[in-house]
Amino acid sequence: MNPSTALASVIVAALTDLGVRQVVLCPGSRSAPLAYALATAAHEKRVHLHVRIDERSAGFLALGLAKAVPGTPAAVITTSGTAVANLHPAVLEAAHAGVPLLVLSADRPHELRGAGASQTTDQVRLFGSALRWFAEIPAPHREPGQARAWRNVLARAVAAARGNPGADPGPVQLNVAFADPLTPDGAEADWPEPLTGSDGLTTVTAAAPPMPVRLSGSLRTVVLAGDDAGPEAAEVAAAGGWPLLAEPSSGARRDGAIGPYRLLLDRPDLGGAIERVLVYGRPTLSRPVSRLLARPGLDVVVVSARPEWTDAARNARLVVPAVVPAVTPAPGPTPSPAEDWARAWTAAGVAAAAAVDRLLDEEAAAGRLTGPLIAREVAAATGPADVLFAGSSNPIRDLDLAAGPFAPTARVLANRGLAGIDGTMSTASGVALARAAAGPRSPHAGGVVRCLVGDLTFLHDVGGLLVGPLEEPVQLQIVVVDDAGGGIFALLEHGARADRGERENADFERVFVTPQQVDLAALCAGYGVDHQVVDDVAGLRKALADPPPGISVIQVKVDRNGHRDLAERLKRVVQAS
Numbered sequence: 198m199n200p201s202t203a204l205a206s207v208i209v210a211a212l213t214d215l216g217v218r219q220v221v222l223c224p225g226s227r228s229a230p231l232a233y234a235l236a237t238a239a240h241e242k243r244v245h246l247h248v249r250i251d252e253r254s255a256g257f258l259a260l261g262l263a264k265a266v267p268g269t270p271a272a273v274i275t276t277s278g279t280a281v282a283n284l285h286p287a288v289l290e291a292a293h294a295g296v297p298l299l300v301l302s303a304d305r306p307h308e309l310r311g312a313g314a315s316q317t318t319d320q321v322r323l324f325g326s327a328l329r330w331f332a333e334i335p336a337p338h339r340e341p342g343q344a345r346a347w348r349n350v351l352a353r354a355v356a357a358a359r360g361n362p363g364a365d366p367g368p369v370q371l372n373v374a375f376a377d378p379l380t381p382d383g384a385e386a387d388w389p390e391p392l393t394g395s396d397g398l399t400t401v402t403a404a405a406p407p408m409p410v411r412l413s414g415s416l417r418t419v420v421l422a423g424d425d426a427g428p429e430a431a432e433v434a435a436a437g438g439w440p441l442l443a444e445p446s447s448g449a450r451r452d453g454a455i456g457p458y459r460l461l462l463d464r465p466d467l468g469g470a471i472e473r474v475l476v477y478g479r480p481t482l483s484r485p486v487s488r489l490l491a492r493p494g495l496d497v498v499v500v501s502a503r504p505e506w507t508d509a510a511r512n513a514r515l516v517v518p519a520v521v522p523a524v525t526p527a528p529g530p531t532p533s534p535a536e537d538w539a540r541a542w543t544a545a546g547v548a549a550a551a552a553v554d555r556l557l558d559e560e561a562a563a564g565r566l567t568g569p570l571i572a573r574e575v576a577a578a579t580g581p582a583d584v585l586f587a588g589s590s591n592p593i594r595d596l597d598l599a600a601g602p603f604a605p606t607a608r609v610l611a612n613r614g615l616a617g618i619d620g621t622m623s624t625a626s627g628v629a630l631a632r633a634a635a636g637p638r639s640p641h642a643g644g645v646v647r648c649l650v651g652d653l654t655f656l657h658d659v660g661g662l663l664v665g666p667l668e669e670p671v672q673l674q675i676v677v678v679d680d681a682g683g684g685i686f687a688l689l690e691h692g693a694r695a696d697r698g699e700r701e702n703a704d705f706e707r708v709f710v711t712p713q714q715v716d717l718a719a720l721c722a723g724y725g726v727d728h729q730v731v732d733d734v735a736g737l738r739k740a741l742a743d744p745p746p747g748i749s750v751i752q753v754k755v756d757r758n759g760h761r762d763l764a765e766r767l768k769r770v771v772q773a774s
């Protein structure tokens with residue numbers, strides 16, 4: 198057996214032994230030994246193998262596969278050269294969101310670097326400081342003791358991706374050099390030592406859970422749950438009797454969460470009276486929240502066990518791994534001022550949500566479908582076994598404003614590590630494939646995986662629709678809010694400038710909104726993806742309830758020119774409520 202083939206078979210066996218079962222492979226020549234080994238492992242059902250031609254989409258697919266099952270890395274494998282660099286966006290997202298992504302980049306033997314050899318560049322630490330760990334496996338030689346060393350590198354890589362011991366999960370790169378020949382020959386038995394086995398495989402486990410910190414209930418406190426906050430945020434809010442402001446992808450937006458909290462934060466008696474905020478996860482969605490977190494004198498307690506905790510305003514007094522509310526005395530006949538205030542938040546939240554619903558319904562009745570209405574309907578269609586993947590830009594913000602509570606077992610995910618508009622459908626596809634792999638007895642069997650994206654987000658990752666005929670089909674329903682461009686910019690300061698003349702308006706359209714006129718139906722047809730346009734609420738509900746097999750697209754056209762006016766009116770009706 199040649200050394201490259203031996204190395205590849207040790208890598209694939211070690212991956213599966215270490216629990217890495219989801220592998221995305223991109224085609225190429227230098228990575229050929231891994232391709233052969235993976236094809237064999239897939240036949241023997243040792244790995245779930247997914248093959249994708251575009252490394253950028255493949256990276257996000259692996260990200261989604263890893264996100265779907267917390268604590269379980271997924272691997273992505275590429276050939277050498279620009280192929281590796283195409284993984285960079287997914288690696289950065291994984292770094293900031295703390296997702297265990299294992300990159301195996303095939304390389305030429307190191308002596309070919311800098312010598313003009315084809316597809317050969319410096320791949321060493323290509324992703325810079327984004328990596329949790331990096332190692333090189335040099336071109337293999339036929340000598341005893343190597344298999345053990347290779348296995349050990351794999352064990353360290355998987356542990357580092359998982360964040361064990363005591364560190365943060367995230368991306369890891371193994372740069373693996375393969376020397377010719379790259380095609381299998383000979384038998385395993387003629388290698389000087391066994392190619393499978395546990396020799397050299399070290400098991401690494403997480404550090405002990407950190408001790409919680411006790412907080413008293415006398416301050417007017419809210420719990421702010423950003424992306425990936427987890428259910429603890431909701432549990433602590435309930436235990437402390439504190440208002441819960443939970444972003445859609447927090448995992449804490451449950452019964453009792455204040456839906457349109459964003460529109461209540463500027464009220465002096467509600468947002469203005471907050472004395473303490475417990476921050477869970479990564480809140481990124483709105484200016485009122487950033488303003489709150491930057492307020493001088495506010496007691497900001499960040500609850501995070503991650504080294505990159507969220508405190509963009511540099512205003513946190515305390516960063517703790519967990520909190521428990523102090524035991525509250527049994528409620529007496531007269532509630533404390535803080536309890537009264539928490540009740541006022543709840544009542545305001547209920548009234549505001551009703552006001553938002555009414556306005557969106559009136560708009561829909563007048564034939565105007567809007568982003569928040571579509572978001573509300575998509576959220577309402579998200580059942581206890583379903584996954585909703587929220588695209589960046591307006592879709593996740595519209596969910597934040599208009600979605601009701603989610604069932605505790607439903608999962609709402611988003612790429613908020615860096616909030617890119619790239620790779621969204623690929624990440625959602627990874628989640629869908631990992632769900633399917635969990636099998637019919639998983640609690641999520643039969644659930645629908647959906648994503649809600651803007652039109653530019655859709656077009657950015659349209660390559661993610663490419664699933665070859667030999668690949669496992671992806672079950673994903675994609676809802677595209679099509680406002681023919683980047684609608685969010687109309688809502689940011691760029692869209693607000695009243696002093697604009699005709700030329701500035703045209704420039705704004707061209708350099709911020711970037712309008713598009715792509716025929717999505719034709720595009721989908723080209724990819725063999727089911728597509729329909731819906732233009733009323735009944736049609737949308739019907740389409741959401743009945744996803745066809747495979748990837749399908751629901752396109753809902755909305756008028757971008759209405760965004761500002763709707764945002765203003767939503768603010769007004771909430772204030773009035």
Ligand SMILES: Cc1ncc(C[n+]2csc(CCOP(=O)(O)OP(=O)(O)O)c2C)c(N)n1
Pocket residue numbers: 589590591592616617618619650651652653654655680682683684685686
């Ligand atoms: C990879 C990447 N490029 C650029 C941006 C900046 N950006 C944020 S929102 C946005 C427009 C998104 O348009 P669309 O998906 O149609 O959503 P809409 O704003 O219309 O809701 C852009 C370009 C980004 N977040 N990520």
Ligand SMILES: [Mg+2]
Pocket residue numbers: 651652653678679680681682683684685
């Ligand atoms: Mg758009």
